[in-house]
Amino acid sequence: MRSVAQKDGPGTTRFRPITTYILKIASRCNLNCKYCYMYNLADKSYRQQPPVMARDIVEATLTRTLEHSRRHNLRSIMIVFHGGEPMLAGEEFFRYFIEAAKARLEPDVTPHFYMQTNGTLLTTQWLDLLAELKVNVSISLDGPPEVNDANRVDHQGRGSYERVAEAIKLLVNYERVSSPTKILTVVNPDSDSLAVYRHFQSLGSAGIDFLLPDATYDNPPPGLEHDSEHTPYADWLIPVFDEWFDKGDGRFGIRLFENIIGLIFGAKYSNDNIGGRQGNNVVIETDGGIEPLDVLKACGPEFTKVGLNVVDDEIDKVYADPLFRMYLGSEKLCAKCESCSLVDICGGGYLPNRYSSSNGFDNPSIYCKDLIKLILHIQERTLNALPPEMRNKMQVRAQPQAVPSA
Amino acid sequence: MQHSSPESANVDDKSAFDECAEHFEEIDNLWVKKIVASVMGERTLQSSAPASEPSTFVQLL
Numbered sequence: 001m002r003s004v005a006q007k008d009g010p011g012t013t014r015f016r017p018i019t020t021y022i023l024k025i026a027s028r029c030n031l032n033c034k035y036c037y038m039y040n041l042a043d044k045s046y047r048q049q050p051p052v053m054a055r056d057i058v059e060a061t062l063t064r065t066l067e068h069s070r071r072h073n074l075r076s077i078m079i080v081f082h083g084g085e086p087m088l089a090g091e092e093f094f095r096y097f098i099e100a101a102k103a104r105l106e107p108d109v110t111p112h113f114y115m116q117t118n119g120t121l122l123t124t125q126w127l128d129l130l131a132e133l134k135v136n137v138s139i140s141l142d143g144p145p146e147v148n149d150a151n152r153v154d155h156q157g158r159g160s161y162e163r164v165a166e167a168i169k170l171l172v173n174y175e176r177v178s179s180p181t182k183i184l185t186v187v188n189p190d191s192d193s194l195a196v197y198r199h200f201q202s203l204g205s206a207g208i209d210f211l212l213p214d215a216t217y218d219n220p221p222p223g224l225e226h227d228s229e230h231t232p233y234a235d236w237l238i239p240v241f242d243e244w245f246d247k248g249d250g251r252f253g254i255r256l257f258e259n260i261i262g263l264i265f266g267a268k269y270s271n272d273n274i275g276g277r278q279g280n281n282v283v284i285e286t287d288g289g290i291e292p293l294d295v296l297k298a299c300g301p302e303f304t305k306v307g308l309n310v311v312d313d314e315i316d317k318v319y320a321d322p323l324f325r326m327y328l329g330s331e332k333l334c335a336k337c338e339s340c341s342l343v344d345i346c347g348g349g350y351l352p353n354r355y356s357s358s359n360g361f362d363n364p365s366i367y368c369k370d371l372i373k374l375i376l377h378i379q380e381r382t383l384n385a386l387p388p389e390m391r392n393k394m395q396v397r398a399q400p401q402a403v404p405s406a
Numbered sequence: 407m408q409h410s411s412p413e414s415a416n417v418d419d420k421s422a423f424d425e426c427a428e429h430f431e432e433i434d435n436l437w438v439k440k441i442v443a444s445v446m447g448e449r450t451l452q453s454s455a456p457a458s459e460p461s462t463f464v465q466l467l
Binding site for chain 1: 429433434435436437438440441442444448
């Protein structure tokens with residue numbers, strides 16, 4: 001097993017301090033997306049969670065973030081309002097939380113606020129509040145109506161596209177918006193990828209990120225059969241990459257592609273779904289539970305319940321928890337990943353995608369073949385875009401061994 | 407099942423990367439130029455930071 005956490009010597013592992021807090025301020029959602037890891041995969045623990053984070057939990061959370069930030073000399077942190085649907089917590093909650101956070105943390109630590117929302121509740125009144133409180137907003141949408149509404153439906157089964165598109169229009173045209181609007185989208189391999197990409201461009205957002213469905217070996221993603229040679233996700237993404245790479249104006253970003261190019265050039269940091277770099281975030285549930293990556297809920301019932309809570313536990317305790325150590329340090333990769341020449345770029349992929357109930361995380365990503373195909377394509381296109389002298393000095397290393405299959 | 411052997415261009419040799427910097431302005435592709443600049447900036451920050459930066463890592467014994 002391989003570790004990409006920084007090692008200083010026998011018995012010593014160094015992790016990054018926590019600078020991003022993903023706060024589940026509301027544990028319910030007004031949508032019921034078919035693929036949602038919170039509600040419709042392996043874990044149903046939301047049923048025991050308070051619907052909205054209580055004020056004593058907010059106070060405890062702020063106490064723990066300040067304590068951790070001071071201990072590790074952090075001058076700024078990111079607080080991400082998440083859910084469920086975070087806007088279900090209400091406008092009053094947002095004002096209370098942010099005023100409390102600034103009063104408690106500043107001037108030692110500057111908090112920066114973000115929100116990931118489905119957008120269906122967004123109004124001009126909300127935008128005024130979010131602008132005043134300097135909350136950056138990112139929206140979830142999967143593409144044009146027929147693509148989005150295949151999965152992103154409400155509790156009556158109705159598609160959400162119209163409401164979300166209206167929200168994006170509001171955001172894009174809102175003059176006080178504190179940062180460009182970005183969109184998270186889950187890949188649907190049955191859709192026309194270029195049509196999806198062009199649709200997002202037409203909405204006027206600043207960029208998107210493509211997410212692969214939250215799948216494990218126990219619950220494979222749509223269109224992907226184990227041991228099959230098919231690579232539906234790479235085949236979907238590659239035409240988008242080519243159009244973006246060849247015709248993009250340098251403004252409409254696609255985070256997955258940008259991360260892979262950065263990793264090819266040896267970037268030290270990436271997002272947690274590609275690259276295997278050290279993580280720096282924790283999730284705080286509405287009941288104060290301190291948990292690792294929320295998508296790990298896709299792996300099994302109460303999978304992320306590690307027994308830590310902001311009321312009783314300091315944030316530093318996460319470094320002693322095996323699941324946190326796996327996530328934050330990318331501590332263990334399987335033998336197949338170890339022997340793969342692309343491991344420094346893919347990092348084993350997203351941790352939940354490596355899980356099987358029979359083998360734990362000791363697997364390559366269930367998207368391994370797709371990742372290999374996509375990365376090799378991006379690598380080839382990127383290298384060919386370099387000046388010849390630069391390309392020659394890049395020391396491309398031929399790897400004699402074959403890459404094991406997933 | 408085995409895949410054909412890929413080559414990794416992951417640049418783990420800092421001096422090789424630094425040599426490339428002199429050709430940076432010759433990069434035509436906007437995305438490559440932008441991302442290489444970002445990685446170069448990251449490396450510059452790293453190289454100018456103290457060797458044992460206390461705020462960057464949590465040390466566990």
